[in-house]
Amino acid sequence: MSEPLDRGGLIDLVAAYALGVVPASECGQVAAFILADADARREYDELRATANLLGLSAEEPVDSNRAARMKERLMATVRADVVPRAPLSATRTSAMWGTTLAAAAAVVFALVSVIQNFGLRSDLHDAQARVATLQTRLDIDRRTVALDRRMLTDLTASDSKRYTVAYGTVVKRGANVYLVLGSLPPPPHGKVYQAWTLARGATTVAPSVTFSPSQSGITLVPIPQDAGNLAAIAVSVEPEGGSRQPTTKPAFVQPLS
Amino acid sequence: MEDGARLMERVRARDVDAFERLYDTYHRLVFGIALRIAADAALAEDVTQSIFLKLWTSPEAFREGNFAGWLSRVTRNRTLDVVRSRANRSTTEIPADVPADASTDATVFANIDAQRVRGALSALSEEQRTPIEMGFFAGITHEEIAQRTGVPLGTIKTRIRTGLRRLREALSEAISR
Numbered sequence: 001m002s003e004p005l006d007r008g009g010l011i012d013l014v015a016a017y018a019l020g021v022v023p024a025s026e027c028g029q030v031a032a033f034i035l036a037d038a039d040a041r042r043e044y045d046e047l048r049a050t051a052n053l054l055g056l057s058a059e060e061p062v063d064s065n066r067a068a069r070m071k072e073r074l075m076a077t078v079r080a081d082v083v084p085r086a087p088l089s090a091t092r093t094s095a096m097w098g099t100t101l102a103a104a105a106a107v108v109f110a111l112v113s114v115i116q117n118f119g120l121r122s123d124l125h126d127a128q129a130r131v132a133t134l135q136t137r138l139d140i141d142r143r144t145v146a147l148d149r150r151m152l153t154d155l156t157a158s159d160s161k162r163y164t165v166a167y168g169t170v171v172k173r174g175a176n177v178y179l180v181l182g183s184l185p186p187p188p189h190g191k192v193y194q195a196w197t198l199a200r201g202a203t204t205v206a207p208s209v210t211f212s213p214s215q216s217g218i219t220l221v222p223i224p225q226d227a228g229n230l231a232a233i234a235v236s237v238e239p240e241g242g243s244r245q246p247t248t249k250p251a252f253v254q255p256l257s
Numbered sequence: 258m259e260d261g262a263r264l265m266e267r268v269r270a271r272d273v274d275a276f277e278r279l280y281d282t283y284h285r286l287v288f289g290i291a292l293r294i295a296a297d298a299a300l301a302e303d304v305t306q307s308i309f310l311k312l313w314t315s316p317e318a319f320r321e322g323n324f325a326g327w328l329s330r331v332t333r334n335r336t337l338d339v340v341r342s343r344a345n346r347s348t349t350e351i352p353a354d355v356p357a358d359a360s361t362d363a364t365v366f367a368n369i370d371a372q373r374v375r376g377a378l379s380a381l382s383e384e385q386r387t388p389i390e391m392g393f394f395a396g397i398t399h400e401e402i403a404q405r406t407g408v409p410l411g412t413i414k415t416r417i418r419t420g421l422r423r424l425r426e427a428l429s430e431a432i433s434r
Binding site: 012013014015016018019020021022023046047049050051052053054055056057058059060061062066067070071073074075077078079081082 | 271273276277280281284285286288289290292293298302305306309310313314322323325326327328329330332333334369370371374375378389390392393394396397398399400402411414415417418421422424425428
């Protein structure tokens with residue numbers, strides 16, 4: 001609740017009230033003042049009418065198609081609302097009631113439609129946002145399915161190369177390489193497994209993905225680097241978030257031919 | 258040309274032709290205000306439809322005075338309501354409940370048109386015109402106007418008051434010419 005204002009303060013607010021910019025918390029005071037004070041009342045009457053005319057400055061031509069469309073819809077509703085002017089007779093009364101009710105229903109329906117339209121636009125906006133989210137999710141799912149399909153093909157292909165390592169197998173096919181590790185023990189608290197790759201001709205390993213053992217028992221790790229360019233692959237236990245260079249002895253180092 | 262107040266009398270008598278003329282005369286005003294406030298043509302079209310349907314179903318809502326001014330205020334308030342509801346914003350301004358005595362203005366401003374209003378507005382200083390236009394078309398409080406413009410609240414109140422008085426004088430001069 002705002003502090004009570006003196007007459008000078010209230011007079012200052014009459015113009016703002018006429019324009020419609022007084023905060024709700026002060027409207028009651030100002031309205032009461034206008035009703036009680038003749039000077040304030042006169043100023044309000046004059047400035048309110050003037051403020052109302054501000055809207056005229058926004059008048060502008062409407063696209064003819066839009067104007068025609070709006071008019072067509074409006075006039076159809078209005079004409080449906082008009083009761084025929086024929087004299088009533090006893091036998092026609094019920095029929096007229098039916099017409100009137102139908103016309104009234106048409107107007108109500110039109111009004112409800114317009115009101116609902118506002119809500120529908122908001123709903124449409126929300127729906128579009130949901131569609132965008134679902135589309136993103138669908139794209140991710142499609143990529144995941146494509147990756148799964150490619151992995152399945154690579155892992156089962158007869159031309160894949162398989163290297164037995166501690167806890168499982170390294171599978172290489174073309175440019176793709178995977179770690180297929182079973183019974184991998186959980187790393188110590190705060191630690192993860194990290195893969196390392198050694199590029200052909202390189203003298204130091206480069207960090208690759210980090211991972212944790214799958215609860216299903218088989219941990220499948222696709223390595224993002226191009227297998228065609230790799231000389232070796234290794235796995236070590238590293239702090240969460242991974243390391244830039246191995247900090248522990250590797251669980252295995254596997255040369256790739 | 259038959260003015261809006263006369264046309265509304267005929268609309269009260271369920272005169273479809275009068276309503277059609279009312280639409281032809283004032284749809285640019287209603288659509289223009291809604292578009293200026295909402296900056297969304299589809300929403301402005303919805304507001305225009307709802308305003309004219311309301312004129313048809315509740316013509317008694319207009320009592321007397323300058324019809325274009327009354328229609329401007331109704332359109333402004335309706336559009337702000339819709340914009341706020343879409344933005345889930347609470348209403349920060351309560352439209353004035355005190356009914357204005359419009360008998361004088363019905364005579365003085367009966368034939369005012371958009372061009373004259375634009376001319377009178379452009380005659381105001383930028384300092385006076387800005388808070389007045391922000392208040393009417395953005396539907397914000399004088400405190401918010403002060404915050405957005407960086408001008409003290411007391412100065413904003415004074416500029417609104419002197420600006421509206423100057424606007425009234427300029428409109429009266431334009432009509433008397």
